[in-house]
Amino acid sequence: MYKQIFKRVLDVIVSLLMSPFVLIITIICGVAIIIDDGFPVFYVAKRRGIYGSTFNMYKLRSMKNNSPDIRDKDGSTFNNENDFRLTKVGKIIRKLSIDELPQVFNVLIGEMSFVGPRPSLVSREYSELNEFSKKRLEVLPGITGYSQAYFRNSITQEEKIQKDCWYVEHVNFITDVKIVCKTVKSVLSRKNIYKN
Template sequence: MLYKKVVKRILDLLLAVPMVIILFIPLIVIGLIIKFTSKGTALFRQERYGMDSKPFLLYKFRSMTDEAPVKANSDFDDITSYVTPFGMIIRKTSIDELPQLMNIIKGDMSFIGPRPLAKTDSKVLFLRKHNGADQVLPGISGLAQVNGRNNLSDEDKATYDAKYAAHVSFRVDMLLTVETFVSVMKRDGIFKETVVDDKESDNEVVRDGKEL
């Protein structure tokens, strides 16, 4: 499909590059605020798995304290107790995801696609590999994120991801972009409501400050 293989990538670059240029100063300011308001580095880096289940290094702004234990978000009884005051703001507004613009420019990610998962999400990674969900670039947002985010089971996430991979189109991406914007404005699913999942439906290992 021409859109999936060529047009989608071109659109990603046409949007991501200008965004990085326009947001360069704000991104620097946000990084400095993180650095000077809590112990640890401004950026969080972690190995995630993307297209064809290949690993790559994902970038985010650090939102957790330096003392956060090394475990998946879903294993926390109260993950918010480890989120810094400024980290809470950037999580609720999804500003912590902005460094992933560099992942998009590098070709690791797209704006829309299945969320890139860490090795702690071995079950979902296994399901994706077998249902074809890993045949597209991972995204900052996707079908699973606008249909429950934290509150989806592993099976449901993998099913949504496979459904997106099988129906990639400009129309679908535009609809998901609009739904993502609405979800961010409503702050839906930022923290889990049940024990089934984590903040961004990817069970990230949350030792943010130890990666750099």
């Protein structure tokens, strides 16, 4: 019942309550981004959603305009504290995870949830994905998730997928609350923001 109904109800209520604050922070950060590196304010990324659907995920832009797309060996996004592509404002909003805040609006319109596997890249056709990659798509992707909260960037992409599959099979209110609390602790401690 929670997975099918209450989780979505909670997402809508919390995202509506957060929206005014997110809007204010977005405007303030948006002005800082424009002063630092010009337009655009947002980074719009095509991501894979529930059951293989695709959607546009919004983030505050933290990289310089026309930055190259760099990937790690496992296909995941390159992420490093000394990344030359980050702007001055980008380094700050990345450390504080403020760049993820616009995804609250993705939650509001039903493309994402507050808790779920992080949205995956649209690099292959859905039919080409293995069973584990498809399994993690049985729930809405989240702003934060089990692997994001507990491990962030300290484990491999393959390990993240395995842990996301565990979450899909154990979705419940208590687990989601634990993940949110762990995420807050992780953000405040600033651990594992970047890959080793």
